Amino acid sequence: MDMLQVENVAKNFTMHLRGGLVLPIIAKVSFAVAAGECVVLGGPSGVGKSSILKMVYGNYGVDAGKIMLIHNGQMADLASADPRQILQMRATTIAYVSQFLRTVPRVSAIDVVAEPLVTGGTEKAKAQDRARQLLARLNLPERLWSLPPATFSGGEQQRVNIARGFITDHKILLLDEPTASLDAKNRAVVVALIAAKKAQGTALLGIFHDEEVRQQVADRIIDVTRFAPDLAA
Numbered sequence: 001m002d003m004l005q006v007e008n009v010a011k012n013f014t015m016h017l018r019g020g021l022v023l024p025i026i027a028k029v030s031f032a033v034a035a036g037e038c039v040v041l042g043g044p045s046g047v048g049k050s051s052i053l054k055m056v057y058g059n060y061g062v063d064a065g066k067i068m069l070i071h072n073g074q075m076a077d078l079a080s081a082d083p084r085q086i087l088q089m090r091a092t093t094i095a096y097v098s099q100f101l102r103t104v105p106r107v108s109a110i111d112v113v114a115e116p117l118v119t120g121g122t123e124k125a126k127a128q129d130r131a132r133q134l135l136a137r138l139n140l141p142e143r144l145w146s147l148p149p150a151t152f153s154g155g156e157q158q159r160v161n162i163a164r165g166f167i168t169d170h171k172i173l174l175l176d177e178p179t180a181s182l183d184a185k186n187r188a189v190v191v192a193l194i195a196a197k198k199a200q201g202t203a204l205l206g207i208f209h210d211e212e213v214r215q216q217v218a219d220r221i222i223d224v225t226r227f228a229p230d231l232a233a
């Protein structure tokens with residue numbers, strides 16, 4: 001069953017500082033991701049992979065097309081959803097591991113990780129237990145768990161970010177280079193966590209530059225070059 005269907009999506013960027021110049025980035029982006037499948041976006045740097053992920057998460061607006069997902073048992077179009085609806089979709093349906101953790105002052109790593117579960121109504125102590133399990137699995141030293149991640153290393157912050165993205169049972173999980181700053185041992189943990197999500201029926205859509213990781217996780221690779229806009233039109 002398709003959990004996510006991207007249909008004829010297009011994205012332009014308008015350069016307001018350059019007299020409103022419109023840059024077409026991608027067009028006619030169409031693909032689907034089924035439950036239990038990991039689809040990887042491929043293609044050269046600058047081709048639009050991150051832009052697609054940001055549109056699917058609602059961070060970037062969409063200039064044309066639809067982003068259909070099963071939300072609360074019904075098909076819904078994220079591309080035309082209002083901000084309040086997008087936040088509801090993020091609370092229950094669609095999760096995202098960004099390239100970099102956005103740290104919040106004075107919030108401990110455990111609470112940063114537990115927050116998406118608490119927001120979804122899980123009791124705080126239970127959410128923190130789950131957060132501890134994930135941080136241990138990702139080999140984050142226990143002495144760091146109660147500290148705010150602002151001073152953590154790049155790889156430590158990324159592991160907090162991964163734990164936060166993987167803690168819920170959302171049916172769609174977006175991954176923007178989750179293994180980029182990790183060592184081999186922790187890359188292998190992330191590959192195993194992805195396999196577990198697939199086995200649970202999660203639909204995963206991601207960007208992985210590491211060829212070995214990509215081969216291990218991808219059921220299908222979509223070359224985004226094929227969505228380059230037809231500039232002759």
Ligand SMILES: Nc1ncnc2c1ncn2[C@@H]1O[C@H](COP(=O)(O)OP(=O)(O)OP(=O)(O)O)[C@@H](O)[C@H]1O
Pocket residue numbers: 013025043044045046047048049050051052
């Ligand atoms: N907010 C923005 N404003 C203007 N142009 C943007 C914006 N975001 C992305 N772009 C442009 O859109 C194009 C696609 O960028 P995107 O980050 O999606 O590519 P990518 O395939 O993910 O690249 P990489 O592999 O290097 O991360 C690039 O030419 C980029 O400069």
